Amino acid sequence: MSHIQKPRAGRLAHGVKIALLGMVVGSTGLALPAAAQVAQEQGAARTFEVGAGSLAEVLSRFASAAGVALSFDARHTEGRRSAGLRGAYGVAEGFARILQGSGLQAEAQSNGSYVLRAVAADGAALELGATTISAEQLGATTENSGSYTTGAVTIGKGAHSLKDTPQSLTVMTRKMLDDQNLTTIDQVMEKVPGITVYDSPMGGKYFYSRGFQMLGQYQYDGVPLDMGNNYVQADSFSSDMAYFDRVEVLRGAAGMMKGAGGTSGAVNFVRKRGQSSAHTELSLSGGTWDNYRGQVDTGGPLNDAGTVRGRAVVAEQSRRYFYDNAERRDQTYYGALDLDLSPDTTLGVGLAYEDLDATPCWGGLPRYKDGSDLKLRRSTCLDPAWNNWRSKRTTAFGDIKHQLNDDWALKVAGVYTKNTQDIKYAFASGAVTPGVNETRMLGSFYDYDQVDYGFDAYLDGKFDALGQQHELTVGVNASRSHKDDFYSVAFVPQNQNVLHPDKNIIEPSDDYFTKNSTRGGPVDSLTKQYGAYSTLRLKLADPLTLIVGSRVSWYKSDTDSFYLRSQTREVSNSTETGQVTPFAGVLLDLNEHLTAYASYSDIFTPQGNLRSDSGASLKPMVGQSYELGIKGEWLDGRLNSSVNLFRTLRKDQAQTDYASSDCATPDGYCYLNAGKVRAQGFEAEVSGQVLERLQLLAGYTYTQTKTLDDIDTTKNGVAFNTYVPRHMLRLWGDYSLGGSLERFTLGAGVNAQSDNFRASPATGQKFNQAGYAIWNGRIGYRIDDTWSLALNGNNLFDKRYYATIGTENFGNFYGEPRNFMVSVKAAF
Numbered sequence: 001m002s003h004i005q006k007p008r009a010g011r012l013a014h015g016v017k018i019a020l021l022g023m024v025v026g027s028t029g030l031a032l033p034a035a036a037q038v039a040q041e042q043g044a045a046r047t048f049e050v051g052a053g054s055l056a057e058v059l060s061r062f063a064s065a066a067g068v069a070l071s072f073d074a075r076h077t078e079g080r081r082s083a084g085l086r087g088a089y090g091v092a093e094g095f096a097r098i099l100q101g102s103g104l105q106a107e108a109q110s111n112g113s114y115v116l117r118a119v120a121a122d123g124a125a126l127e128l129g130a131t132t133i134s135a136e137q138l139g140a141t142t143e144n145s146g147s148y149t150t151g152a153v154t155i156g157k158g159a160h161s162l163k164d165t166p167q168s169l170t171v172m173t174r175k176m177l178d179d180q181n182l183t184t185i186d187q188v189m190e191k192v193p194g195i196t197v198y199d200s201p202m203g204g205k206y207f208y209s210r211g212f213q214m215l216g217q218y219q220y221d222g223v224p225l226d227m228g229n230n231y232v233q234a235d236s237f238s239s240d241m242a243y244f245d246r247v248e249v250l251r252g253a254a255g256m257m258k259g260a261g262g263t264s265g266a267v268n269f270v271r272k273r274g275q276s277s278a279h280t281e282l283s284l285s286g287g288t289w290d291n292y293r294g295q296v297d298t299g300g301p302l303n304d305a306g307t308v309r310g311r312a313v314v315a316e317q318s319r320r321y322f323y324d325n326a327e328r329r330d331q332t333y334y335g336a337l338d339l340d341l342s343p344d345t346t347l348g349v350g351l352a353y354e355d356l357d358a359t360p361c362w363g364g365l366p367r368y369k370d371g372s373d374l375k376l377r378r379s380t381c382l383d384p385a386w387n388n389w390r391s392k393r394t395t396a397f398g399d400i401k402h403q404l405n406d407d408w409a410l411k412v413a414g415v416y417t418k419n420t421q422d423i424k425y426a427f428a429s430g431a432v433t434p435g436v437n438e439t440r441m442l443g444s445f446y447d448y449d450q451v452d453y454g455f456d457a458y459l460d461g462k463f464d465a466l467g468q469q470h471e472l473t474v475g476v477n478a479s480r481s482h483k484d485d486f487y488s489v490a491f492v493p494q495n496q497n498v499l500h501p502d503k504n505i506i507e508p509s510d511d512y513f514t515k516n517s518t519r520g521g522p523v524d525s526l527t528k529q530y531g532a533y534s535t536l537r538l539k540l541a542d543p544l545t546l547i548v549g550s551r552v553s554w555y556k557s558d559t560d561s562f563y564l565r566s567q568t569r570e571v572s573n574s575t576e577t578g579q580v581t582p583f584a585g586v587l588l589d590l591n592e593h594l595t596a597y598a599s600y601s602d603i604f605t606p607q608g609n610l611r612s613d614s615g616a617s618l619k620p621m622v623g624q625s626y627e628l629g630i631k632g633e634w635l636d637g638r639l640n641s642s643v644n645l646f647r648t649l650r651k652d653q654a655q656t657d658y659a660s661s662d663c664a665t666p667d668g669y670c671y672l673n674a675g676k677v678r679a680q681g682f683e684a685e686v687s688g689q690v691l692e693r694l695q696l697l698a699g700y701t702y703t704q705t706k707t708l709d710d711i712d713t714t715k716n717g718v719a720f721n722t723y724v725p726r727h728m729l730r731l732w733g734d735y736s737l738g739g740s741l742e743r744f745t746l747g748a749g750v751n752a753q754s755d756n757f758r759a760s761p762a763t764g765q766k767f768n769q770a771g772y773a774i775w776n777g778r779i780g781y782r783i784d785d786t787w788s789l790a791l792n793g794n795n796l797f798d799k800r801y802y803a804t805i806g807t808e809n810f811g812n813f814y815g816e817p818r819n820f821m822v823s824v825k826a827a828f
Contacts, residue, residue, distance in 0.1 A: 046066070046088060046089070046090075047278065048062065049065075049276025049277055050062045050084045051346070052082065052403065053403065056077040058085070059077065061139075062094055062095070063114070068114055069112075069114070071114070072104075083343040084098075085097055085098050086276045086301065087301075088277075092106070099116075103118055103119055104119065105119050138152075138637050140152040141245055141273075142173035147173060148173055149162070149688030149697075150162070150173060151637045153248050154248070155266065156250075156256070156257065157473050157475065158460040158471070158473055164587060166597040166627070167252055167627060168194070168252060168685075169249065170192050170193055170248075170251075171249075172188055172191065172246060172248075174244075175695065175734075176191075177246075179778060180776070180778075183242065183293070183315075184236075184241065185241070185247075185267075186236050188241060188247050192730065193683070193700070193730040194209055194683055194699060195207055195208070195249065196723070198723060199364060199804040200233070201811045202444060203232075203233050203423070204236045205236040206235050209251045210252065210625075210681070211264075211720060213264060214267070215235070217264070217266035219267065221268075221269075221415070222268060222270075223414065223415045223454040223455065223456045223477070224259075224454055224477055224479055225415060225417070225454045226452055226527055232421055232446060232485065233421075238391045238393060239269070239354065240317075242297070242332050243272050243334035245272050247267065247268070247270070248268040250265045250268075251264070251265040252648065253601040253625040253648070254603065256549055256550075256581060256583045258529075259529050259551060259581065260529055260553065260576070260579075260620075261603055263623030263648050263650050271334075272299075272334075273309075273311060273348060274311045275299035276300075276309050277300060278299075279298070279299060280299075281298070282296055283823060283824070283825040285823040287792075287819060289319060289320045289321055289322055291821065293315065293316070295314065295315040295316075298312055299311035302337075309337070309338045311337075312336075313333070314333055315330070316330065316331050321361065322379060322817050323379050323814075324381040325381045325384075326358075326360055327358065328358035329356070329358070331355045332353075333354075334353075336348065336350035337350075345400065348398070348400070348401075351396050351397070352396075352397075353392075353393070354391075354393045354395075356390065358389040360389045361383045361387065362425055364810055365382065365428070365498075365806075365812045365813070366430060367809075368431065368432050368433075368808070371763075371765045374432065378814045378817055380498075381501065381503075382439075384505040384507065385503040385504065386424070387426070388423065389425070391419065391420070392420050393417060393418065394417065395416065395418075397413075399412065399413035400412050407461045409459075409460055409461065412456075412457040413457070415453070416451075416454075418449075421447075421449075423445070424445050426442060426444070426505065427810060428440075428441060428442075428496050428810060431808040431809055438496065438497050439495065439496055441496050441505060442810075443490055444487065444488070445513040446485070446487045447485070447486045447487070448485045448486075449485070450485075451481070451482045452480070452481045453478075453479065453481075454479045456475065456476075456477035457477070458473055459473070468538075470537060471537040472537075473535045476533070477530065478528075478529065479527075479529055480528050481527045481528075482525070482527075483524070485522070485524075487520045488514055488517040488519075488520035489513075489517060489519050489520050490520075491516070492505065492508050494506060517565050520563075520565075521561060521562040525557065525558065525559040526557070526559075528555070528556050529553060529555040531553035532551070533551035535547065535548070542589075543589035543590075544586070544587070546585075547583070547585040549583040549584075550580060550582045550583065551580070551583075552579070552580055553578075553580075554576065554577055555574070555606050556575045557574045557608075572609035573608065574606045574617065575606075575617075576604070579604050579620065581601075581603060583600065585598065585600070593633060593634055594632050596630050598627065599627045600625070601625045603624075604622050605620055605621040605622075607620055607653075607654045611663060611671065612657070612670055612671060612672060613659075613663070618652075618671055621651070621653045621673075623648060623651075624649050627646050635689055638689045639687075640686070640687050641684075643683070643684045643685075644683050645680075645682055646682075647680040648679045651675065651676040651709075652675070653673075653675040653676075655672050655674045656671060656672075657671055674710070675710050676708040676709040677706070677708060677720045678706050682701070683702075686699075693738065696731075696732070697731070698730070698733070699731075700728070701728045701729075703724055704726065705721045705724065706719060706720060722758060722766075723758050725755065725771070727752075727753060729773075731750050731751075732776070734746070734778070734780075735747070743782045744779070744781055745778075747777060747778030747780070747792075749775070749776050751774045751776075752771070752773035752774070753772065754771040756768075756769055757769065758807065767812075769802045772799055775796045776793060776795070778790060778791065778793070779791045787824070789824050790823045790825075792820065792821045793819070794821075795815070795816055798818040799815070801814070801815045802814060802815065803816075
């Protein structure tokens with residue numbers, strides 16, 4: 001039996017009320033017993049949203065939400081269900097509503113806790129044995145938790161704690177997103193431990209985990225999509241974080257979740273849902289380089305019974321950048337409804353629309369021909385003023401969850417998203433000759449449309465066998481991605497002077513790009529994949545759990561391309577049938593806080609669209625991830641930690657066969673299944689409440705990549721990915737001051753890494769960026785229960801560095817100079 005926990009200290013509104021009450025009482029010379037204070041607090045009506053479930057679960061969730069401890073004998077709730085509780089109630093009234101007709105009552109104690117007792121026929125309370133429910137447990141939802149960790153993750157189906165998940169996972173909670181003003185996927189990934197973000201010269205970002213690129217492994221509410229795979233904006237996409245509760249990032253192969261993909265990991269975006277209590281948040285912010293943002297987030301019950309709950313989010317941001325000639329405006333609209341069709345069935349729907357209108361500065365900076373730095377001002381943009389990027393995205397969500405009984409649940413979910421992009425731009429492309437100081441300008445023109453569908457359905461539950469309780473998940477999912485793209489890349493007639501940039505370079509017509517294309521043309525591609533999966537968690541003994549799973553996948557991709565330069569057409573396809581991706585893990589509880597684990601995961605990446613010299617389709621590239629580590633959980637899950645060793649092997653990657661010829665490919669060469677690469681290293685992470693009033697997310701990653709086998713034997717034994725640093729530290733902490741400074745919070749953090757480099761494709765010359773540390777900070781001030789202020793500062797010591805290292809021709813991007821953002825928020 002666990003000990004009784006105190007109510008959550010982080011319930012700020014109640015804490016302020018009690019403190020003010022104490023000041024008033026003290027000033028009048030009166031004494032107010034502690035029990036009377038507690039009773040006064042617990043008698044006040046508050047709005048609760050507690051879903052249906054077993055009686056024990058409902059009581060636990062209500063006690064946690066109310067900030068009280070409840071003791072009872074679990075035998076007296078066994079087999080009983082409750083419809084939950086929705087509406088405004090005092091604590092005692094809430095318990096009475098939940099227990100109505102059960103023959104049980106919650107009796108308040110002098111210390112503010114409650115004890116569950118049976119009611120005799122004459123109305124007298126009977127003593128029951130005690131089991132404790134803690135009021136400190138975190139759930140999967142991170143909104144209003146005030147935490148940098150979570151009680152459960154949902155990326156792997158169902159809900160399991162971080163400690164019970166035998167893979168590396170980082171959760172970027174709502175508090176973390178808000179504290180650091182992280183509003184785009186790019187900004188979020190830059191703060192995730194173990195993730196390297198690399199600027200694409202043609203816009204967007206590439207994400208790397210454990211040395212490998214993250215290829216389209218995105219999920220919305222656990223539904224896998226093919227977004228990001230061969231995407232026009234690299235691995236990133238225009239999606240505002242305003243309507244998400246959290247972002248779950250898994251490192252390592254994730255074949256069980258989707259099937260085809262990369263060896264690096266997966267990202268799950270979990271959206272905000274309808275709220276059962278009326279709540280509204282307003283926020284306004286303004287900062288360096290005319291960076292302004294406004295957001296309204298509101299929700300609540302839409303009927304008296306609270307069975308229909310709504311949510312609406314509207315956000316708009318306009319900003320310029322530290323470099324010239326660039327600006328961006330984002331508009332985001334989101335609405336959601338959750339409907340309880342019965343006490344056991346909930347339907348959720350949502351719709352988001354996002355509009356982006358920007359003048360981007362892409363391509364980065366070139367270098368001198370000898371590879372030396374041009375040493376331009378960080379504000380330098382070599383792009384013309386006519387650059388244009390317009391993106392519109394519509395996303396629809398739907399899911400239904402049905403609780404079959406206390407142990408089994410069925411969930412069906414679907415996602416639809418459509419993205420259209422119109423892009424036209426030019427950037428400096430070419431090494432610079434000293435004294436001449438000019439470079440050519442490479443332009444691009446895009447008319448891009450992509451539509452993605454995703455579907456996932458699974459049955460998840462528990463069963464008893466051989467004296468232990470086990471878990472089983474069985475499901476199917478599918479995704480469909482259709483891309484209709486017309487693009488053309490061509491050098492524009494006018495050169496750019498890198499020392500005296502001309503933003504008024506003449507804009508070529510669309511027809512010019514078509515007639516002078518160096519590459520491009522219409523591309524139509526359709527990718528479909530579906531699969532069935534199952535995971536079994538076997539409790540072999542009290543401290544030992546074995547997890548085994550497998551997925552069987554079917555994959556088909558068809559691409560029809562026309563090349564403007566050669567005026568040729570290529571039709572390619574790739575098909576994989578019954579591809580099996582296994583998963584295995586073992587968890588050993590060392591004590592109540594520490595669990596050792598080991599896991600193996602698998603992935604495949606189709607390459608059947610490429611042909612060998614014999615005309616045969618290439619086999620898929622395959623990868624395996626191995627992990628061995630220890631995870632910790634303290635303070636009822638409010639603090640999580642992990643350390644692990646990892647190794648990832650990738651083989652059968654397609655490599656160009658330069659000895660071949662006359663293959664129907666853009667470069668005319670055939671390909672081989674060859675190449676073997678290894679990435680290995682060490683990870684350590686801490687998230688959550690490290691000390692009282694201190695929330696922390698800190699992660700250190702050591703990564704080593706090596707080419708084990710390559711057609712070019714000179715590459716064997718050398719680093720495979722040189723721009724992923726060996727050492728990386730991501731740290732951010734937020735501390736609430738006490739005493740007379742209790743209204744203040746202080747935040748600080750650092751993004752640090754060792755040196756990295758990129759080699760010139762033409763000369764092999766190395767372009768280096770020395771290791772660096774970028775320090776950031778925050779000061780928050782709570783004006784009252786409704787209003788708060790915050791000042792964020794980034795790159796406080798104004799470090800000058802390249803966030804991305806390119807070549808002598810292009811792709812060298814400066815990191816942001818020192819900048820600040822002031823925010824004001826209201827919550828009521």
